[in-house]
Amino acid sequence: MAEIVLRNLVKTYPGTRTPATDDISLEVRDGEFLVLVGPSGCGKTTLLRMIAGLEAPDSGSVQIGGRDVTDLPARLRGLSMVFQSYAIWPHMRVRQNIAFGLAMRKTPKAEIDRRVGEAAELLHLSEYLDRYPAQLSGGQRQRVAVARAIVTDADVLLMDEPLSNLDALLRMEFRTELKRIVGKLGTTTVYVTHDQAEALSLGDRVAVLRDGRVAQVGPPLEVYDSPADEFVGGFLGAPPMNFLPARVDRADGRSRLRIGDQSTAAPVALGDYPGDEVTVGVRAENVEVFDADGPDRLAARVEVVEPTGAAILLTVELAGRQLKVQAPPTFRIGPGSPVWLAVDPDRLRCYHPADSTAITVSG
Amino acid sequence: MTTAPDPAPTEPKATPTRPGRRRRRTRVPTAALLVAPSVLFLAALFLWPIVVGVGQAVTGTDGPTLAHLRRMLDDPYFWQATRNTALLIVVLIPLQFAFALTMALLLRERPRLSSFYFYVWCVPLAISDLAAGLVWLSIFADRGYLNSVLAHLGLGDGYAWLSYDNDATMFLAVLLAELWRATSLVLVIVVAGLQNIPRDYDEAAAVFGATYWQRLRHVILPQLRPSLQVALILRTILGLQTFAVAQALTGRSFPLLVGETYQWYVTLQNERVSAAIALVILLMSLGTAVVYLRVLRDPAATGSGR
Amino acid sequence: MSRLRAARRRTILIHVACVAVTLFMGLPIYLIALAALSSRESLNRFPLSLLPTDVSTETMRVFLDSTGVIGGFQNSVEVGLISLALSLALGVPAGYAVARYAFRGREPYQLFLLLTRALPIVVLSVPLARVFLATGLYDTTYAVALLHTALALPTTVLITSAIFVAVPVEHEEAAMVFGASAPRAFARVVLPQALPGIAAAAIFTFVTSWNEVLGAAVLTLNRRTLPAQVLSTLADSPLAFRFAGGFALVVPALVFIAFMRRYLLNMWGTTIR
Structure with a gap:
């Protein structure tokens, strides 16, 4: 078990001008499951590979378990890894694949057999141990990759988009299983994904990366509910957060948000900014939809109706902007109809239009 | 903005003082170490002989001289060999490409037994030009199989195909032997090139109503361009090196340039003239490669990085 | 209808x-x-x-009993094996470097390979003979093997690099993460996967060497390879001898191609760029 401390990691690949990771510092606590998430090219895989020792940083340091490993090769860092392509060696049987790490450490034969057996059991691979990878399905290969990674009892487990090559159904299923297995082992885990749903469901904490920098890091629900900027709000969640331009008004001693020619109650944080332009962010599920007007409701028009089973997703037009809102599955409405929206001001997030960073209650 | 609120707390910002730039672990040394032996070896066996060869060609027992070059140019065999080599290349290569393309397109239709056909058509890949000459000698020799067939059919009893009196048939024999031997190389390159063309392109063109010939001309051939280009350069340069076919079939009656190097070196024991001819061949090859690369440069490929 | x-x-x-x-x-x-x-x-x-x-x-028996034929056969095999070993020893590491490392000079190196491949190095046998005479290598199988290695080396590098490219880097990285040093990862993970392709490259070298005649004839007097022997005695030998010689040179070709059917496109096709 070990914590990971990353300090000021900078890496620019030869032949490119913009850095893949631009001065990233992060800490992963002992036994924590940290997910690195972001769009492709955000530097998450580079960061993982620098932790693994497969990529050398231009500057900065990597510490694992209090030891500076920046200049150590991968094999001496005491970690294990699940690769995106699985990297299961085709010329070795499943058994040899799983046992590789133990064999490299010169573990006694009996011990290897025992531990491979256990890992295989845990991942339902017992009957496939003597097969070659070519004889396995994609999902089974994935299990081999995971078994190989956990069998060595490494201090740190790294996973690089391990689920991205599975089809949707298997992915959901294995996600749950992965969470169970890693939870049981309690190994410090760094997990890279571009899938925001995976990030939210798996991580103890989530680090959202963008353009080689950490945009926000925190527990999944916190990052989901209070995105630090428009990018994070737009990246996490399906559908992404809605953003609307608004102006802060003051009437009867209370702040209001003026959206187009309508207005609604503003969150307390905005008290300090009368007259300012702000960008309002709101999640689809935090907007209540009504088929009749009422106090503090905003009038909008339905453009598209998409039933998703558990709910109905509506695309509505409000003040010239499109908004995704969620209505209960019993809600009956057709395109072109008027609807009225109500929002709890506490669920609204406001951002500076200039740099799209969050406006928070400042002390 | 009238006010400047704090941004949301994210990661602790980088301190302006960074730890000193770490010595970058580059991979150049390993790569250089792996590549160096081959570079040194090739340079030694390539550049060194060129230098020595130039020395051989332009120096005599007493200092620099053009005598060897003059002797080479004064030799009628040299000009005959140059003419024959050029003629062989000019006639052979178009034939060979047409033949190889036809073969490749036939295989693309996936007829039954196509893998057997491919095997037989590829066998000459591993046959040397000396062996090819001897194989066709069994056919064109005065008492060989061609004359035997003609005799069986009652069409005369023996024509001297390879006699120096019969320039045309001698050339034809060498041409056929080379066509037989060296077309496989073009075939393999073209087949490999065809495999890299996604069938979608072809099918898309067919869906839009293109006939087979239109597809060939507008879809397949343009896509094959890089492969054909490589094959062309390779074949021309290999064509310049042909000699044992002619040697086996005709002796010195149909001289070729490389054959002349051999003659001067082995039979006439004059390494200096021999080296001079070798340098001529080298220069011709270099010239051909440069000309081809300039003329055939794909307009779509220029300017695109790697 | x-x-x-x-x-x-x-x-x-x-x-x-x-x-x-x-x-x-x-x-x-x-x-x-x-x-x-x-x-x-x-x-x-x-x-x-x-x-x-x-x-x-x-006819075949008379051919095999002629002076220099059995010896030529032995020399051919010897030259072929030396060339094969040399070109693998020099070419495989280079092919690996080209496949795996983005080093400066990689493009010029590949260009250099193409150049040496495209130029008729065989005609350099004449000056090479002088070099070998000076160094005492003349008329040895090593001399011919050195030339043949130079002929086959660029192709060996190209073929092997194509093969190493086909082995995913992640396979190697996985081995290193799980405790293997770089040479060990290569030996345990890359080499076994690349072996068939390396064998193909080896056979390509052997065939090239087996077929080459000009250099072999120029660089030797007594230690002639089979083709060089056949060529040098061509003018004074009866037709039957020549036919037998032709057949003896063709048979290995049939075998090579039969063995290498799967790799033909790789060897002569795709990698020739």
Whole structure:
């Protein structure tokens, strides 16, 4: 078990001008499951590979378990890894694949057999141990990759988009299983994904990366509910957060948000900014939809109706902007109809239009 | 903005003082170490002989001289060999490409037994030009199989195909032997090139109503361009090196340039003239490669990085 | 209906064409085999029989008993094996470097390979002979093997680099993450996967060496390879000897191609760029 401390990691690949990771510092606590998430090219895989020792940083340091490993090769860092392509060696049987790490450490034969057996059991691979990878399905290969990674009892487990090559159904299923297995082992885990749903469901904490920098890091629900900027709000969640331009008004001693020619109650944080332009962010599920007007409701028009089973997703037009809102599955409405929206001001997030960073209650 | 609120707390910002730039672990040394032996070896066996060869060609027992070059140019065999080599290349290569393309397109239709056909058509890949000459000698020799067939059919009893009196048939024999031997190389390159063309392109063109010939001309051939280009350069340069076919079939009656190097070196024991001819061949090859690369440069490929 | 008939006619045409090409490519091999496996006496008859009516090993036996033939055979094998070992020893590491590392000078290096591949190095045998005379290598199998290695090395590098590219880097990285050093990861994970392709490169080298005649003839006097031996005695030998020699040179080709059928496109096709 070990914590990971990353300090000021900078890496620019030869032949490119913009850095893949631009001065990233992060800490992963002992036994924590940290997910690195972001769009492709955000530097998450580079960061993982620098932790693994497969990529050398231009500057900065990597510490694992209090030891500076920046200049150590991968094999001496005491970690294990699940690769995106699985990297299961085709010329070795499943058994040899799983046992590789133990064999490299010169573990006694009996011990290897025992531990491979256990890992295989845990991942339902017992009957496939003597097969070659070519004889396995994609999902089974994935299990081999995971078994190989956990069998060595490494201090740190790294996973690089391990689920991205599975089809949707298997992915959901294995996600749950992965969470169970890693939870049981309690190994410090760094997990890279571009899938925001995976990030939210798996991580103890989530680090959202963008353009080689950490945009926000925190527990999944916190990052989901209070995105630090428009990018994070737009990246996490399906559908992404809605953003609307608004102006802060003051009437009867209370702040209001003026959206187009309508207005609604503003969150307390905005008290300090009368007259300012702000960008309002709101999640689809935090907007209540009504088929009749009422106090503090905003009038909008339905453009598209998409039933998703558990709910109905509506695309509505409000003040010239499109908004995704969620209505209960019993809600009956057709395109072109008027609807009225109500929002709890506490669920609204406001951002500076200039740099799209969050406006928070400042002390 | 009238006010400047704090941004949301994210990661602790980088301190302006960074730890000193770490010595970058580059991979150049390993790569250089792996590549160096081959570079040194090739340079030694390539550049060194060129230098020595130039020395051989332009120096005599007493200092620099053009005598060897003059002797080479004064030799009628040299000009005959140059003419024959050029003629062989000019006639052979178009034939060979047409033949190889036809073969490749036939295989693309996936007829039954196509893998057997491919095997037989590829066998000459591993046959040397000396062996090819001897194989066709069994056919064109005065008492060989061609004359035997003609005799069986009652069409005369023996024509001297390879006699120096019969320039045309001698050339034809060498041409056929080379066509037989060296077309496989073009075939393999073209087949490999065809495999890299996604069938979608072809099918898309067919869906839009293109006939087979239109597809060939507008879809397949343009896509094959890089492969054909490589094959062309390779074949021309290999064509310049042909000699044992002619040697086996005709002796010195149909001289070729490389054959002349051999003659001067082995039979006439004059390494200096021999080296001079070798340098001529080298220069011709270099010239051909440069000309081809300039003329055939794909307009779509220029300017695109790697 | 007529459409179906047209398609049918097309299939038949394709088959006819295939058979015709196959006859052109295959018949000469049949004939040289026929000639080499006939008795001397029947080769002197005219017209020659086109069917194997008179199969005899006499011609081949006389050929093999001639001076220099068995020795030439041995020399050919020796030169081929040395070239093979040398070009793998020099070429495999270089191929690996080209496949794996983005080093400065990689592009010029590849260009250099193409150049050495495209230029007729064999004609450099003449000056090379002088170099070897000076260094005492002249008339040894090593001299010829060095030349043949130079001939085959660029292709070896190209083939092996294509093979190493096909082995995913992640396979190697996984081995290193799980405790293998770089050489060990190469030996345990990359090499086993690349082995068939490396064998193909080796055979390519051997075939190149087996077939090369000019250099072998120029660089040796007594230690001639089989083709060089056949070439140098060509003018003064009877037809039967030449046919037998031709056949002896062709047989290995049949075997090589049969073995290498799967790799033909890799060896001579895709990697020649």
